[in-house]
Amino acid sequence: MNPIQLRLIFEKDYQNKLKAKYSEALNAIYKDDIRGYKYAMNSIAVLIPICGGKYIISLDKKHVETEFYFGESDIGQGPSPEENAKIVEDVRKNLADYFINRNIRETDSMIETLEKIIEGKSPRKPLHYRNYWNSPKDSIIHEFCLSEIWGGSPVSCETFDLDIEDVKIILYGYKMFREFHLNKLNSYLKRYGTSKLHTRTYWIDR
Numbered sequence: 001m002n003p004i005q006l007r008l009i010f011e012k013d014y015q016n017k018l019k020a021k022y023s024e025a026l027n028a029i030y031k032d033d034i035r036g037y038k039y040a041m042n043s044i045a046v047l048i049p050i051c052g053g054k055y056i057i058s059l060d061k062k063h064v065e066t067e068f069y070f071g072e073s074d075i076g077q078g079p080s081p082e083e084n085a086k087i088v089e090d091v092r093k094n095l096a097d098y099f100i101n102r103n104i105r106e107t108d109s110m111i112e113t114l115e116k117i118i119e120g121k122s123p124r125k126p127l128h129y130r131n132y133w134n135s136p137k138d139s140i141i142h143e144f145c146l147s148e149i150w151g152g153s154p155v156s157c158e159t160f161d162l163d164i165e166d167v168k169i170i171l172y173g174y175k176m177f178r179e180f181h182l183n184k185l186n187s188y189l190k191r192y193g194t195s196k197l198h199t200r201t202y203w204i205d206r
Contacts, residue, residue: 022044029139051162059174071201
């Protein structure tokens, strides 16, 4: 799949088509639970089709982290109170940047891992599995995960391998998701500045 085709998958029109299919599949799971259905639909940030469009993965909106905790120790289990004070002071000097980096680090880590898988530089295997324990066996709603470093599955249910072409689509989806989340974070800073961001310390020893 070339870059133009990849981009089209994540354009609004195609995402709306995926959302319609996803909505129908969610209805089969939630049935009369309207509240649960609405919550699941409203959580969607980006939808990713895999296996030739047979299944759909949802990357859900992330909670915006605004409180940052820094542990300190008197017995060597972490920075000393003096060292921790310096760490927190440095963070506060660049709080907006720290806020952005802290909130996108998991997504950046996943992007880096997926790139390594595509390059053949990671031992981890990309997997997918049927989401929701009560979903029909032919449900199009699937979840994405990576095998553990030693090759085991991080989930207890049956998993299926993904080929590299699907991994490329998922990678692009994560990049679109990063863009979506970054816009959300920048909007937060534009609205509130750093007035609602807090740094807190705690004792690791307790």
